[in-house]
Amino acid sequence: YVNASEGSGQEVRARYPLADAKVQVREIPGRPGSYNAVAWLRPWLQLEELSTSLRLVAKIPEMGS
Numbered sequence: 173y174v175n176a177s178e179g180s181g182q183e184v185r186a187r188y189p190l191a192d193a194k195v196q197v198r199e200i201p202g203r204p205g206s207y208n209a210v211a212w213l214r215p216w217l218q219l220e221e222l223s224t225s226l227r228l229v230a231k232i233p234e235m236g237s
Contacts, residue, residue, distance in 0.1 A: 175216075185216045197232070207232040 175188035192214040200206040211228045 189215055189217075191216050200231075203234070205234040 173188055174190045174193050175184055176191060177184075180188075190213055192212075194210075194212045196210045197207050198210075200208055209230045209232055211230075213228075
């Protein structure tokens, strides 16, 4: 889903809509087996002077909760 090439055409950008993406999973301190997941997405979509990026934080519960 990620294509970091600035010179790619519209067809390639339609197939790979993200210019950059990162996902981090970290254990929650003091809560063994519980994790936070952070996803950061930067799409190719731009509107005039507006650029976009998204950051999503999700709590991953312990097994059996």
